Amino acid sequence: MQDLAAPLFGVPGPSRGLTLLRSETEEAPTRRPVVICVGSGKGGTGKSVLTSNLAVHLSASGLRVLAVDADLGLANLHLLLGMQPQRTVMEVIETGATLDEVAETGPVGVRLAAGGSGRPDMADLHPGRIGRLVAAMDAAGDSAEVVLVDTGAGIGRATTSFLYAFGEIVIVTTPDLTAMTDGYAVIKNVAHNNRTARIFVVVNRAASALEGLETFARIERVSRRFLGRPLSYLGHVLNDSRVTASVASRIPILLNQPAATASACLRGVGRSLFLEIERRRAGAATGFGAGPAADVGAGAETRPAADISSPDARHPRHQRGPECA
Ligand SMILES: Nc1ncnc2c1ncn2[C@@H]1O[C@H](COP(=O)(O)OP(=O)(O)OP(=O)(O)O)[C@@H](O)[C@H]1O
Ligand SMILES: [Mg+2]
Numbered sequence: 001m002q003d004l005a006a007p008l009f010g011v012p013g014p015s016r017g018l019t020l021l022r023s024e025t026e027e028a029p030t031r032r033p034v035v036i037c038v039g040s041g042k043g044g045t046g047k048s049v050l051t052s053n054l055a056v057h058l059s060a061s062g063l064r065v066l067a068v069d070a071d072l073g074l075a076n077l078h079l080l081l082g083m084q085p086q087r088t089v090m091e092v093i094e095t096g097a098t099l100d101e102v103a104e105t106g107p108v109g110v111r112l113a114a115g116g117s118g119r120p121d122m123a124d125l126h127p128g129r130i131g132r133l134v135a136a137m138d139a140a141g142d143s144a145e146v147v148l149v150d151t152g153a154g155i156g157r158a159t160t161s162f163l164y165a166f167g168e169i170v171i172v173t174t175p176d177l178t179a180m181t182d183g184y185a186v187i188k189n190v191a192h193n194n195r196t197a198r199i200f201v202v203v204n205r206a207a208s209a210l211e212g213l214e215t216f217a218r219i220e221r222v223s224r225r226f227l228g229r230p231l232s233y234l235g236h237v238l239n240d241s242r243v244t245a246s247v248a249s250r251i252p253i254l255l256n257q258p259a260a261t262a263s264a265c266l267r268g269v270g271r272s273l274f275l276e277i278e279r280r281r282a283g284a285a286t287g288f289g290a291g292p293a294a295d296v297g298a299g300a301e302t303r304p305a306a307d308i309s310s311p312d313a314r315h316p317r318h319q320r321g322p323e324c325a
Contacts, residue, residue: 034168035166040186042182043154045097045173049080051252055081059109064146065111066113069112072125075088081112082251083114093294111143116182118321155185164193165194169199200233205239207238237324238324266325268323
């Protein structure tokens with residue numbers, strides 16, 4: 001495994017000499033992990049495919065990654081990672097177990113805390129119980145540098161509990177108008193309820209890099225104008241039938257089809273996210289020079305209603321580059 005991240009994450013902290021001045025019984029404070037929640041408006045946009053492959057990419061890049069399946073009741077991240085977990089996050093909620101205790105190790109060292117599937121009681125948990133899972137994610141720093149949270153689609157109570165709690169939100173949309181519109185609805189809710197979060201966008205199943213960028217630009221423009229909230233683009237993933245084949249084989253496409261165009265795109269998104277995690281851990285305040293605006297949410301209610309299908313949506317000026325490098 002390539003340890004690209006070792007210089008970033010291995011060394012910082014007091015030197016041994018300094019440590020000796022402290023009480024030997026005093027424990028160093030646990031560093032909080034970077035928690036990244038993946039959400040979408042519409043279902044089926046590719047959140048779980050993205051989460052599983054990002055987990056693989058970040059783990060291969062040297063980060064200790066914990067993936068948490070928070071699509072409670074309809075969990076399937078374990079299938080995409082080819083795992084058959086014995087324990088689930090329900091234990092965290094019901095017995096106070098830690099995420100590390102229920103997690104199992106999958107491909108490339110990815111740790112997965114699986115969700116339960118087919119349990120209606122999990123799909124409608126009391127907020128207090130979901131809060132236990134949120135707290136467990138935040139407390140996972142002993143065993144993970146990055147926690148990737150795969151959530152369910154939409155703005156249901158369980159999903160928003162995660163989207164409103166953490167500082168890094170990744171919204172996955174496709175170029176379809178309905179997916180964009182629903183994705184914007186989630187962004188609007190995050191903007192109003194999680195005022196310091198950085199909101200990233202991935203455009204999945206794009207026909208080209210240009211379509212990905214144009215899709216992002218339309219959502220970004222509306223978000224800036226009506227919510228006062230800039231967004232950051234993590235990149236696009238091309239529509240590629242080999243993704244479906246990799247899902248069927250239960251092996252992340254980065255591992256079983258590394259030369260596929262979708263794999264090249266996923267690595268591109270993974271590299272962008274890695275840099276953002278690096279920035280976050282270094283304490284930088286903004287991503288891509290575009291952190292939350294000073295007037296976040298201000299006056300949003302008095303502004304005219306957003307129309308994402310508006311023909312005057314800004315078209316980015318750029319040259320058509322390689323689809324994914
Ligand atoms: N880039 C892509 N190219 C082609 N097909 C894709 C791509 N990404 C995802 N898919 C297809 O879309 C399906 C749904 O993806 P996935 O399960 O990741 O969506 P989801 O957003 O997690 O869905 P849900 O909202 O139900 O949790 C995959 O099984 C795959 O067949
Ligand atoms: Mg999913």
